Amino acid sequence: MIERIEQQHIGGSSTNKIRSFVVRSGRITIAQNRALEQLLPKYANLTEIRERIEHIKSTGNQVNLEIGLGDGKNLIHMAKENPNSIFLGSDVHLPGIGSTLNSLELHNINNVRVLVGDINDTLLSFGRIFQNIFIFFPDPWPKKRHNKRRLINREFLDLIAKKIKVDCKIYIATDCKDYATSILNVIEISKEIENSEGSWRVSKRPSWRLLTKFERRALQANSRVYEICCIPKNID
Numbered sequence: 001m002i003e004r005i006e007q008q009h010i011g012g013s014s015t016n017k018i019r020s021f022v023v024r025s026g027r028i029t030i031a032q033n034r035a036l037e038q039l040l041p042k043y044a045n046l047t048e049i050r051e052r053i054e055h056i057k058s059t060g061n062q063v064n065l066e067i068g069l070g071d072g073k074n075l076i077h078m079a080k081e082n083p084n085s086i087f088l089g090s091d092v093h094l095p096g097i098g099s100t101l102n103s104l105e106l107h108n109i110n111n112v113r114v115l116v117g118d119i120n121d122t123l124l125s126f127g128r129i130f131q132n133i134f135i136f137f138p139d140p141w142p143k144k145r146h147n148k149r150r151l152i153n154r155e156f157l158d159l160i161a162k163k164i165k166v167d168c169k170i171y172i173a174t175d176c177k178d179y180a181t182s183i184l185n186v187i188e189i190s191k192e193i194e195n196s197e198g199s200w201r202v203s204k205r206p207s208w209r210l211l212t213k214f215e216r217r218a219l220q221a222n223s224r225v226y227e228i229c230c231i232p233k234n235i236d
């Protein structure tokens, strides 16, 4: 089952693309496995997701995206707080997706949908629909030789820029100073996106974010968390 999902959605290491993740055949619980088997068709059906988005658009409510949903807790928290909006959660880590699916079913949450696979691929099938994009604690790839694997780079911002509404906000958090600097730099040189706080400035921690697993780790290690918020440039 897991192998089939990996092949179908994630592509594994068989392609030459530089990915921001490594597919690990790590431990998966029986409950996570069962959730992937039984609930993915309900929560990750692209046709249904597109129909939901069309409906949401017609009501004027928001379509939001969390990239790297992790254990899904923050995504579910945001969805509960904003029941009229839809929240798409993207990830490649199947145990985390399995846990998220179980929570969605357990709490009867119907405004969350899941995109399984590399966001660089899954985003391609969507238009300019997103109102808020959240990227909390993306893998930092701190070693110099791994920096090229970082999710947030120039090409990624170019892709994102094509998917956001004019009044969209992109919220990013990282505890890796070097990654924060490189993100601020790509925002600075972007033609389409700018820092909402002004050049090179970090923003305040959003009060609505649940303490995520990786944020907790950062705080336990006494690491500083850099919050970055960007918006589309107002180009006439």
Ligand SMILES: C[S@@+](CC[C@H](N)C(=O)[O-])C[C@H]1O[C@@H](n2cnc3c(N)ncnc32)[C@H](O)[C@@H]1O
Binding pocket: 020, 021, 067, 068, 069, 070, 071, 090, 091, 092, 093, 096, 117, 118, 119, 120, 135, 136, 137, 138, 139, 140, 151, 212, 213, 214, 215
């Ligand atoms: C360090 S974890 C942070 C998870 C969560 N946001 C948190 O703060 O606890 C980064 C997450 O991003 C996911 N990820 C990495 N590259 C991705 C990609 N290209 N597309 C979708 N998810 C990705 C990883 O699988 C992982 O779950």
